[in-house]
Amino acid sequence: MEFTPINQDILKQIISITGEERTFYKQEDIERYSHDETEDLIFHPEVVALPESAEEVSALVELCNEHQIPITPRGAGTGLSGGALPIHGGLVICMERMNKLIEIDERNLQATLEPGVITENLIDAVAEKGLLYPVDPASKGSCFIGGNVAHGSGGPQVVKYGTIREYILNLEVVLPSGEIIWTGANTLKFSSGYNLTQLMIGSEGTLGIVTKVVVKLIPKPKENILMLASFKSNEAACEAVSRIFMAGQTPSSLEFMERKGVEWVIKYDQIAFTLVDGIEAFLLIEVNGDSMDELFLQCEQINIVLEENDCQDVLLADTSAQKEALWNMRRTMAVSVKSNSVYKEEDTVVPRAELPKLIKGIKEIGARYGFESVCYGHAGDGNLHVNIIKENMSDEDWNHKLDDGIKEIFELTVNLGGTLSGEHGIGYVQKDYMPLKFNATHIALMHGIKNVFDPKGIMNPGKMFNSPA
Amino acid sequence: MEFTPINQDILKQIISITGEERTFYKQEDIERYSHDETEDLIFHPEVVALPESAEEVSALVELCNEHQIPITPRGAGTGLSGGALPIHGGLVICMERMNKLIEIDERNLQATLEPGVITENLIDAVAEKGLLYPVDPASKGSCFIGGNVAHGSGGPQVVKYGTIREYILNLEVVLPSGEIIWTGANTLKFSSGYNLTQLMIGSEGTLGIVTKVVVKLIPKPKENILMLASFKSNEAACEAVSRIFMAGQTPSSLEFMERKGVEWVIKYDQIAFTLVDGIEAFLLIEVNGDSMDELFLQCEQINIVLEENDCQDVLLADTSAQKEALWNMRRTMAVSVKSNSVYKEEDTVVPRAELPKLIKGIKEIGARYGFESVCYGHAGDGNLHVNIIKENMSDEDWNHKLDDGIKEIFELTVNLGGTLSGEHGIGYVQKDYMPLKFNATHIALMHGIKNVFDPKGIMNPGKMFNSPA
Numbered sequence: 050m051e052f053t054p055i056n057q058d059i060l061k062q063i064i065s066i067t068g069e070e071r072t073f074y075k076q077e078d079i080e081r082y083s084h085d086e087t088e089d090l091i092f093h094p095e096v097v098a099l100p101e102s103a104e105e106v107s108a109l110v111e112l113c114n115e116h117q118i119p120i121t122p123r124g125a126g127t128g129l130s131g132g133a134l135p136i137h138g139g140l141v142i143c144m145e146r147m148n149k150l151i152e153i154d155e156r157n158l159q160a161t162l163e164p165g166v167i168t169e170n171l172i173d174a175v176a177e178k179g180l181l182y183p184v185d186p187a188s189k190g191s192c193f194i195g196g197n198v199a200h201g202s203g204g205p206q207v208v209k210y211g212t213i214r215e216y217i218l219n220l221e222v223v224l225p226s227g228e229i230i231w232t233g234a235n236t237l238k239f240s241s242g243y244n245l246t247q248l249m250i251g252s253e254g255t256l257g258i259v260t261k262v263v264v265k266l267i268p269k270p271k272e273n274i275l276m277l278a279s280f281k282s283n284e285a286a287c288e289a290v291s292r293i294f295m296a297g298q299t300p301s302s303l304e305f306m307e308r309k310g311v312e313w314v315i316k317y318d319q320i321a322f323t324l325v326d327g328i329e330a331f332l333l334i335e336v337n338g339d340s341m342d343e344l345f346l347q348c349e350q351i352n353i354v355l356e357e358n359d360c361q362d363v364l365l366a367d368t369s370a371q372k373e374a375l376w377n378m379r380r381t382m383a384v385s386v387k388s389n390s391v392y393k394e395e396d397t398v399v400p401r402a403e404l405p406k407l408i409k410g411i412k413e414i415g416a417r418y419g420f421e422s423v424c425y426g427h428a429g430d431g432n433l434h435v436n437i438i439k440e441n442m443s444d445e446d447w448n449h450k451l452d453d454g455i456k457e458i459f460e461l462t463v464n465l466g467g468t469l470s471g472e473h474g475i476g477y478v479q480k481d482y483m484p485l486k487f488n489a490t491h492i493a494l495m496h497g498i499k500n501v502f503d504p505k506g507i508m509n510p511g512k513m514f515n516s517p518a
Numbered sequence: 519m520e521f522t523p524i525n526q527d528i529l530k531q532i533i534s535i536t537g538e539e540r541t542f543y544k545q546e547d548i549e550r551y552s553h554d555e556t557e558d559l560i561f562h563p564e565v566v567a568l569p570e571s572a573e574e575v576s577a578l579v580e581l582c583n584e585h586q587i588p589i590t591p592r593g594a595g596t597g598l599s600g601g602a603l604p605i606h607g608g609l610v611i612c613m614e615r616m617n618k619l620i621e622i623d624e625r626n627l628q629a630t631l632e633p634g635v636i637t638e639n640l641i642d643a644v645a646e647k648g649l650l651y652p653v654d655p656a657s658k659g660s661c662f663i664g665g666n667v668a669h670g671s672g673g674p675q676v677v678k679y680g681t682i683r684e685y686i687l688n689l690e691v692v693l694p695s696g697e698i699i700w701t702g703a704n705t706l707k708f709s710s711g712y713n714l715t716q717l718m719i720g721s722e723g724t725l726g727i728v729t730k731v732v733v734k735l736i737p738k739p740k741e742n743i744l745m746l747a748s749f750k751s752n753e754a755a756c757e758a759v760s761r762i763f764m765a766g767q768t769p770s771s772l773e774f775m776e777r778k779g780v781e782w783v784i785k786y787d788q789i790a791f792t793l794v795d796g797i798e799a800f801l802l803i804e805v806n807g808d809s810m811d812e813l814f815l816q817c818e819q820i821n822i823v824l825e826e827n828d829c830q831d832v833l834l835a836d837t838s839a840q841k842e843a844l845w846n847m848r849r850t851m852a853v854s855v856k857s858n859s860v861y862k863e864e865d866t867v868v869p870r871a872e873l874p875k876l877i878k879g880i881k882e883i884g885a886r887y888g889f890e891s892v893c894y895g896h897a898g899d900g901n902l903h904v905n906i907i908k909e910n911m912s913d914e915d916w917n918h919k920l921d922d923g924i925k926e927i928f929e930l931t932v933n934l935g936g937t938l939s940g941e942h943g944i945g946y947v948q949k950d951y952m953p954l955k956f957n958a959t960h961i962a963l964m965h966g967i968k969n970v971f972d973p974k975g976i977m978n979p980g981k982m983f984n985s986p987a
């Protein structure tokens with residue numbers, strides 16, 4: 050794919066759309082758009098534009114389409130698979146100025162918003178009206194709803210409330226041609242032709258740029274209880290996960306944390322928490338609902354399962370401060386682990402009951418290749434984030450041997466019935482692993498779909514999969 | 519599109535795949551495959567094959583692809599949009615022999631099954647293990663799970679548990695080339711390339727033939743309460759619907775029935791039910807959960823809303839026989855209405871709070887065009903089935919004026935933020951209305967996707983949309 054560099058004339062045309070103040074091309078201005086939260090990767094765009102309307106996005110895209118200029122759509126830049134990296138330079142279209150929460154429709158339990166709204170801002174705004182938007186990635190305080198749509202993002206509450214696919218009703222999208230469409234309808238059901246809303250979710254900015262989002266909201270439960278259960282081994286904790294569901298219980302969150310993850314949080318975030326000797330793993334279990342009596346009953350049932358599965362201790366968070374502290378531990382784990390070593394993060398997901406085999410296998414692979422890993426994640430969904438830490442690994446091994454180890458992790462994941470990513474996406478850093486899961490026919494279908502939307506290949510090129518030969 | 523008739527040589531090749539006993543070509547044998555539940559439409563296939571494995575389906579499809587023979591995939595033939603009608607003749611591939619419930623995986627709360635399993639058989643089999651598969655169309659006693667996937671089918675419980683999209687994890691599909699792929703993974707989350715599982719759901723057999731389905735299961739609630747609320751007007755009943763959700767309540771079902779629908783059921787199904795004068799509409803409201811105390815509390819809250827919204831009376835179903843009788847009334851309504859007049863059914867869906875405007879508008883349009891309609895449906899989802907009854911309408915008006923009336927109904931639906939079908943699909947009978955909702959760009963994208971999967975256009979041709987010029 051041959052792309053055109055952005056020359057002075059094209060730059061002028063971009064400025065004519067987004068103005069001098071919202072168009073960046075100087076080194077110091079584009080710096081912060083040259084990386085996301087993916088490892089230590091840096092790619093510089095030629096120009097960054099900050100549109101304020103779908104019409105401006107459309108004009109930018111049309112211009113790039115005409116001149117064969119690569120576009121990298123960008124949200125908050127919190128992605129972990131490199132989806133927002135402008136690997137071919139070109140134009141970054143960042144949605145940070147399109148951050149209006151347009152309407153909370155309390156009659157229909159829906160909200161309409163721009164893609165640059167921070168996820169937590171949506172969650173808080175609807176909570177004030179007694180409503181719940183349950184898709185809450187760990188990065189909810191900084192990530193954008195548009196990025197969540199692009200990556201099919203999840204979070205702890207998916208296990209009870211369903212994935213983001215259930216909460217995105219309709220999308221306004223600027224297609225690679227510059228045309229603007231709504232993908233569906235503002236309805237809870239849709240059986241009217243191919244579901245382009247669902248196709249856009251998880252398409253990682255390769256099919257178009259989302260400029261408005263309509264989400265479904267539900268009544269917010271009034272009460273919750275949070276428990277921290279501790280185990281002597283990763284496998285015991287993971288085994289308990291599927292047992293809880295088999296006992297008929299559906300927690301609103303069921304998170305797994307390895308001891309080492311907690312150690313890093315204690316060390317780097319100065320969190321006050323006493324780690325008991327011999328405890329290797331934790332489950333953070335939340336139940337919610339409208340009646341405390343009912344929740345206590347649920348907790349009793351869950352406790353029976355925990356006891357049957359070698360749980361050593363259960364800590365009940367009594368106050369909202371305690372709850373916040375425990376959730377904080379889980380949420381800051383990613384940042385703590387990553388801010389203190391070179392790392393690579395994999396986002397494995399398997400059928401829930403295969404978690405014990407997955408984590409055992411990951412540790413065995415690590416032992417063979419000589420890498421440390423810290424695992425945590427949405428165990429209730431079978432979704433385990435695997436942070437591979439460089440620490441004492443030699444540069445030589447890190448740069449040349451590690452890829453084979455990661456390949457083995459993904460092979461194990463796929464063999465257990467799983468897939469390469471549960472919620473982070475494929476992006477730039479996982480795309481070479483796609484053939485481990487999908488055969489050539491399958492990838493050719495994906496490429497064919499890409500080609501229908503974007504025949505010139507300008508929209509987030511070099512992401513998700515390699516073009517078939 | 520030019521198709522090849524099935525000659526003696528090709529017929530022999532089909533027989534070599536599915537054998538004499540599972541290959542039909544005589545008039546009396548193909549008769550039952552020439553219609554579904556859509557109006558009084560009849561189209562005869564040339565040949566019907568009943569494969570028993572994905573490999574047989576693949577061989578049939580490969581043969582048809584080679585010779586440009588149109589294929590109509592067929593489930594139980596309960597569809598209401600004509601998706602299973604072989605409008606170009608050719609080969610019907612009916613999945614009725616692929617009816618094995620392969621595995622209920624209690625460790626992972628999943629089941630793997632063939633597409634010819636009757637939906638209720640799946641529901642009953644998992645219920646025995648304390649599990650719930652909540653997608654239960656009114657036709658659940660006869661429809662196939664494969665057809666449910668093809669149409670994005672719903673049912674009363676969608677309102678609480680989410681759509682079929684949340685319960686279909688993975689699909690084995692025979693592509694129009696004859697190749698076999700699995701569309702995703704057996705995981706609760708998937709963010710690994712374009713989601714072909716979601717693309718297949720609701721694609722009405724135009725992109726391939728589903729040969730295995732992996733579904734998600736959840737714990738089955740132990741208790742439920744069913745109420746029948748009566749109202750003096752359709753609008754009052756419909757207004758109460760959104761009010762219930764606004765009050766923070768989420769029933770497990772919230773169905774609307776017009777008086778006339780109940781009259782037809784009483785008349786034609788000899789159901790014992792006393793219709794009170796002045797009552798024009800009903801809401802059938804179910805709540806479920808594990809604690810009766812909790813459910814009674816929910817019912818109290820719902821009752822407060824009902825009283826505030828001019829509800830005349832609430833009947834509480836005390837026994838399981840009473841519950842079954844009320845559900846039976848709702849479920850047989852479609853058949854009662856349809857078995858006694860020529861009819862057309864539209865499957866309108868709007869944002870929930872727009873229901874009062876929708877039903878008012880439908881009646882006004884009916885008055886202007888001189889047609890009667892009977893409305894019922896999944897009001898909690900904003901999904902209203904509109905049965906237009908010929909009764910006293912002249913053949914001339916029915917055949918020539920009615921289309922304009924239906925067009926007006928769909929225009930109203932779209933103007934209220936809705937779409938053409940919530941769960942029945944577009945199929946053969948609604949495809950001409952697609953431009954009312956989707957512009958040329960949108961339909962060209964759908965057509966482009968179709969073309970990627972099925973470049974020869976053999977897979978269920980003439981359904982869902984008309985090819986762009």
